[in-house]
Amino acid sequence: MDNASDIDQLVDEASAGSMSRLAFITRALALGLSTSAVATLLGDVEGPISAFAAKAKGNISFSSWGSPDEQTTINKVLDVFHRRYPSITVTPRLASWTDYWPKYNADVAAHSTADVQFLTLVPGYAQKGALYELRGLLKKHNKQLPKGYTQAQLELFEYKKGLFGVPRDNDTKVIFYNKKLLSQAGVKAPKSSWTYDDLRALARKLTIRQGDRVVQYGYAFETGQWDLYIWQHGAELFDSDQTPHKLTFDNASAAAGIQFMANLINKDKVTPAASQIVDSTNIGPLFAGGQLAMAFGNHALVPSFTSTPGLSWGVVGMPHFKGHKTVNVAGGAGYTISRWTKNINASLQFWEFITGSTASLIFAGGNDIVPNNPKALHSKQWLSKPYNKVFTQQTKLGHDFPSFPQWSDVSNAVAAALDKAWTGESTAREALHAAVGPAEKALKG
Amino acid sequence: MSSSGAVIHRTARGRRLRHVAVDAVVYVLLLIGLLSVILPFVYMVSSSLETAVQIGSLTPQFVPSPLTWTNYQQVARELPIARFYLNSAIVSIIITVAQLLTASMAAYAFARLRFRGRSTLFALYLGTLIIPSQVTLIPNYLIVRELHWHDTYAGLIAPFVVSVFSTFLLRQFFLTIPTDYEDAARIDGANHWQIYTRIILPLARPALATVVILTFLASWNNFLWPLVVIDSPSLKTVPLSVTAYQDQFAIAWGPLMAAATLSLLPVLIVYVLMQKYVVEGIALSGQGGR
């Protein structure tokens, strides 16, 4: 990306002091950065390098996943960092989500993970001792944790009161709708105050059949996000999402949420078959292909939709079940430091930068994620895109995400049992009941 | 097989007619099967030439219209694809050549030499085939790091210089080669190396060609090992160009199909080149029906 080197050059010239403040802002705006982004960049450019930063030097590595498109954004962040801290060289290890995990786990075994890492399921790795505890580390170096994160956001990165990371993004879910298909069916775009019954009625109007074949689906959601549908119906998974002792989903209320969604597939037949909607990887193309009117998904789908010619789409918040609140997903992946880093000073310096607002703004500009950095989430640059307002508003409705080491195990056990509800082979109530045994076993670890 | 000319003539013609009929039936059956085997292949190629809108269509389009090259352009723009090909070519060729040598030598020993512990050693070889690579991955990675071969060509190649699969394959084929030639050669004073190079290897060309095809294919497509052992983008291999588009929430099917189609070409070329050796009637057609 030329843009990266342009920003790079701009920061470079500005820090050399050869440019007026006004000229800097004008040129940064021409590069597509909003005023707040420029201001933050400017702060970085003009602010003095701390005594700590002056000490930090050497080579470190940084691992992250992302599509090739997202990787260009990451490289942009690294470019800016290298300008600002020339004594530190960060070698990126970038891979797709699919590729990231086998490599990461093998490196855990060899104690050779990257110094700074993008990571999820943090409590599990923290429990094993693969990560640096950050509160102690920051205190030791007289540094502050960046302000503005809510406790719920940080809990995802805690294990036994220790903090092992801070979030980059939030996995906020929205519903995308195809404006053309809606107007063809003669229906109006939904509003964020809508209910699931509204969604169902709309989806039925938007489903088109030819004989037994479906040629256009009304709505598609991810069966993998089963936890959300339980929360949305006012039920909980555990007595506590951080230190659970008891499962609390084996009841009619939790089942009602799941059953409603399963009926969209098997009774109303407005949603593709369960095998097609495990995650958003098949839903996205179906929506882009104009054969699905409404799609559940997160910000990762935006780049593919904006780049699809002729696709006119809008975004609406999650519907709610009558009598229950609107609920969304809180939490996302974040940045951690390896327990085995050989250069803690440089690692900490880079960690501070990549969790800071400059990096966050660049990520927000990359259009792949909802930034979790509070400054970036409310920045003018981010909100200048109308759909991002919906993302920001929905992010506030996030439900605490389970954060304990056995969560992925428990989640897998419940998801497997729920399959039969999605295929219509059993009721949601039966499936949830069947999940209790395996889930309890997983919880005990 | 000499008897009166007229009889031979009559039966020969009848045989030829029957042959043609059988050929025709076989041909028709193979053509019917053809559709089911190549449909997914055709789908991959055609969707690599489609836009996201076309790929997202509920009914696959096998003849994309309009045709677009944007997926290939995107792959070429976003990934150092030429570098990936160079790395894969170096690694796969070295591995294939090395395995031909190590496996054929060991197979000769297993098939033709008499020594104590032969069946035990062979059973040990076979036994290791059973343990899935997913579980030896991490122990092997630790060994390679111990040797400081991670993030190098050596690390990519070394674990595959020897293959139990190829050794087993060649041993089985060597067992089908009649011992007549060797017996004759041995009487003329040939040693084992001469028998191996001058008799067994030439006679085993179909099997060796098969090893080339399968080994090249396996190392070209090998995904998990290069993924784990390599950090530097400059040492990455072709399969990583396909998985690069499989991200957590969105899979870019267009570029993925383009990368997949591109990654198949070398394998197809090797197969087409080698299959003529696979079916080459081997030298022993001259003898046999005694």
Added chain:
Amino acid sequence: MRPFAPSIERLQVSMARRRSSRPGEHRKRGDGRAAILFLLPDFVGFFVFTLLGVIGTLVISFTHWDLVRAPTWLGLENYRTLAGDPLFWQVVKNTASYTVAVVPISTALGLLVALGLNRRLPGTVVLRTAYFAPFITTLASAALMWQWIFDPNRGLIDSYLYMLGVSNPPAWLNSSVWAMPALIIFGVWRQIGFSMVLFLAGLQSVPRPLLEAATVDGANAWQRFRSVTFPMISPTTLFVVIISTIGSFQLFDQAFVLTSGRFGPDNATNTLVGYLYQKAFVDLNMGEASATAWALFIIIFAATIIQLVAQRRWVHYE
């Protein structure tokens, strides 16, 4: 066929004679020195990159190892955990039924296709390539195609079944009953090219004069196959069967991509290696993962022994 009977006997006698002259058996001295030299390059690589890792997993299977902290000795605990896990037995059953279906079907079809393509017909190069294509087509793209073929709402198979008047066609990947048959169809489709290419090579060692002699003696195609071709290629067949059996028991990638990584519904398509992968790379429980690998070893070992014992009845070595 009466007239052919004496010839078959003749052929069998001739082959039996050859079989009796197994390599080296006429020599008194062993070939120990030569064997060491011929085996050395192979064995070094085998030892460092196969045997060590395999022995490593055996040791790990008796420990608790979470990849980070040093392993702790558990004895047989991991094996006991496996034996007490209903999911383990389910994946054993799944994997076994997959193998029992895929190995015979793909071996037989591969052999049939190889026999067909071993003829000198126009266009055989194209056909040979086409039948090999499933084996090399990138899995992710093949799976996308098959997901469409199996889709109950718009898929190829069910649309066709509707047309034929079947009112309630299988839901394939959306049914705990039909998901495994779908996986088997996918597996056979992919495996045919592999056994075909091996059989093609194997068929070249069947001497044509032998077949011609049989024809002259009045043997029909089936008799020629039974008495000449099949015995001559039996070492290849044994190889194909053993490798396919091991490969099927190690099934992972195909189930993973076809079910979008879920092995569903409700583990209906989960396999031993899928189970192992979950333990190793999701739970980071290398001890149980390794124990699963060795349970797999015991199962396949038993299956292989049965095959090797049975082979005495049908495999003929030159």
